[in-house]
Amino acid sequence: MERLQISLPGLEMKNPVMPASGCFGFGKEYGQFFDLNQLGAIAIKATTKEARFGNETPRVAETKAGMLNAIGLQNPGLQGVIEQELPRFDDYDVPILANIAGSTMDDYIEVAAELSQQRNVSAIELNISCPNVKQGGIAFGTVPEIAAELTKEVKAVSAVPVYVKLSPNVADIVAIAKAIEKAGADGLAMINTLLGMRIDAKTRRPVLANQYGGLSGAAIKPVALRMIHQVSQQVDIPIIGMGGIQTAEDVIEFLLAGASCIAVGTANFTDPYTCPNIIRDLPHWLDRLEVQSITDLIGGSWNE
Amino acid sequence: MERLQISLPGLEMKNPVMPASGCFGFGKEYGQFFDLNQLGAIAIKATTKEARFGNETPRVAETKAGMLNAIGLQNPGLQGVIEQELPRFDDYDVPILANIAGSTMDDYIEVAAELSQQRNVSAIELNISCPNVKQGGIAFGTVPEIAAELTKEVKAVSAVPVYVKLSPNVADIVAIAKAIEKAGADGLAMINTLLGMRIDAKTRRPVLANQYGGLSGAAIKPVALRMIHQVSQQVDIPIIGMGGIQTAEDVIEFLLAGASCIAVGTANFTDPYTCPNIIRDLPHWLDRLEVQSITDLIGGSWNE
Amino acid sequence: MRKKQGRLTIVKQTEVARDSYELVLEGELVKHMSQPGQFLHVRVDESEDLLLRRPISIANIDPEKEQVTMIYRAGGAGTKRLAAQRVGTEVDVLGPLGQGFPLEEAKRGEEVLLVGGGIGVPPLYYLGRRLVENGARVTSVLGFASQADVFYEQPFKQLGNVHIATADGSYGAPGFVTDVISQQSLDFDVLYSCGPTPMLKALTARYRERRAFISLEERMGCGVGACFACVCHVENGQAHEYRKICTDGPVFPVGEVVL
């Protein structure tokens, strides 16, 4: 399986496939369906300083080829994650990417400092883009200077490499990516969800209790590919690509666009075996494209 | 059919349904399928100063529940539109919304001044958001000050009301909408397409010759609804809503979000009878919702 | 690793009441199903415009034939498409999922009241069958909107007494299930219920201190506990306390969670 291997800051991956943050809990649920050791890495649900309930329900809505979510970063909080969730990964040999979020810069710094020191945390994914948190969150992701400052602060305290997860709800994704690279990020994760809504024609009300939610799934794939294509040509740090990936063919598209590895979010809900199926199918695609290793494909749509 | 009537600046509409610019040519093609007089209005293809061929092909690509286009504003130019296209509407009794585009402010002004004086042009739709024009175009739509200036200039020369068509590829749609309202726009049209791409896994190349294109269709509906919901609560001018509308139920969602009328783009390609079918079905929805007129629904998701 | 996903074949699909379909699926996965009140997370079809599965309760199981029955209302886009599928088609099913009704709560000879509302009725049928097997005495109170919506009256009659209520009075007693319970002065040792939230609220108000169990609904993403879509608050719990309906429920003791 060497053909699928990829080595990124903090993440020694057997293959380029990881479940996306928030779509795989803290791992145990899908562990009932397949052996998590098959995965290249696991991005776990966002951790905040305090335990959060998140938004009221309904928190998800279906859209054509996509879904909206407004979970609102529900999680057991920093101590809860450290005590209840992380120890379970002792039994596995798979790098963990710990997604972190907060409403103030201090929150982020505190969570990053402590979480990054835990065994089982291989890298930090800095979620500066969650569209469902009312205060703070969203602004971090749309202004290059603020994104850069947050990156710098978190890098300063983190014991492991830091990936910054970008919001697609911006006019100039390249400006933000470059600012974050300059601020010392080890990598980027893109994209988070597009802000959207549904209205129930019968009740005349927004379907989500929170009104707006993040759009994910196949619907957003073209936006994700475009942004990765733009950014990967302008930065030198690796990109974890995501947004609507369902199949190995989708993964090839993301690698060609410029991603170094990928994450699968919504598709886990449609089919819990999406990740292992992709991992099974990737070698056939390498054969078909007559390349030895997935690393030969990264950026292949523009660097050849 | 009075229940469906809506009166907007320059547009006295029998019903709130018009085909969207670029998806209905200059009308004659779909005139083979149904009587265009059924429509509330018609938004015709963008007119530029000079005739344009547009981008090379392939110019369209399919995506899940959506499509990408990179037509590149092909049109016969100002004189061509005036001489060959507009006279055909003499035979119809339906308001025409003339979409205009350009690469410089002067281009816009010249086209607006002349086109707005033509009989058969009821209002101007200022396309400041076409993502496929390389120079100029995109910047107009993402910076509030520039969008406002362009609006002001065009308003100054236009003989008919001016609707400004917004780009969704921005972080703060409300800021742009407010700047445009302040600059004197009579209405807004939203949304144009999201910038996206597809890569062909087999050839390893972007599917579109232009690499990037505009994403339209059902996939983008949640983004359109969210933006209209945000903007309609902050401006007092009417909004022409669009983005993925396929059915009368979709139209109800857009009216409830805050649109005063709607446009149908991509769905015409899937089913040429989409507009007349929606017009046929809307009264049933009014009955079901127990309202007399579509105007009772505008903004109904937030103003009740 | 216990197998939780499979492709089952449609062996029967019939409209049993207005817009309500009885769907019988056959396949190996049925082996793993036995707990009443659990649900299946059903993929509508292979096309990719409806990405989310639909949670539907198990209404009956025939272990011999490896068949499972669901009864569902074709209301929205997904269930309508499911209803159009013909015998012989394969359906992708995740399950059985969740914590069902606690059978062991009702001892041999005890009086059980099953209270179902509308499309909440189906899981009570398999529950009733299992309770009767265990020697409990079952009375069912089933509420529907109107006569056209009534289904499974006969099968429930084979389990014990059945009271039907319709909101518009077109069949059975007029009114709600709670009206019937009052009028008939029905009592019980254990109550199990599934139906619309207002009904569950009314039952909770009455029977908070009793041995009563209710099954809840919420919009779901994963159905397996991974996405946090389906949570509810805990009564008298801390602000961030929650239960997941998909894995902690859908059945809860009355009064445990906030409705």
Place this chain on the structure above:
Amino acid sequence: MRKKQGRLTIVKQTEVARDSYELVLEGELVKHMSQPGQFLHVRVDESEDLLLRRPISIANIDPEKEQVTMIYRAGGAGTKRLAAQRVGTEVDVLGPLGQGFPLEEAKRGEEVLLVGGGIGVPPLYYLGRRLVENGARVTSVLGFASQADVFYEQPFKQLGNVHIATADGSYGAPGFVTDVISQQSLDFDVLYSCGPTPMLKALTARYRERRAFISLEERMGCGVGACFACVCHVENGQAHEYRKICTDGPVFPVGEVVL
């Protein structure tokens, strides 16, 4: 207003070569079809993940039975789904669309050469039938990738001489259609062709000054001239001059448009 959309019923769907399907549809819309080289814009199914129709040429028409035949390669997502549809299913069709092959160009007794490549072969069959009816003498040169891809050899034989070429030499003459034309010194009064662009380019280079007509392909949106997706440049035209393949074509005189 001429009716251009209809729901046709699948009466036959068979694999005639590797991944190539012959689809026969029946319905009233067929009445409006008569011109060889026109195409139908086919909606794959009712689900909403594939919004664009697929353009597929008319390969044959039976006006009596109101049946139209198409032959298509199940290559991508949409055509694969189409191929999975069973007899009895309805298919939503727009058409007939475009300008087909000019039948009147070949006079009674003239020599016609039909040159088809791969999945460009189908429209030539109905064209050939109509030409033979008109008294023209038809020779067909059909190129395929390999033996497994060959279809409709027998039907074409009923129209006149047939030469098959396969790129890998596994059947007929090895090489391309142009090799066969050279080796066999085939000449003609009128040539009609449909196939991959390199083939059309080679034919254009040879026969620019002759009575020759070629059918082009391009990705389409509307299929009816409204979206400007399918344009091509005009040879020696102005920079902004164009033809739309969906309405001005798909058939053009050789040399009219840039390939």
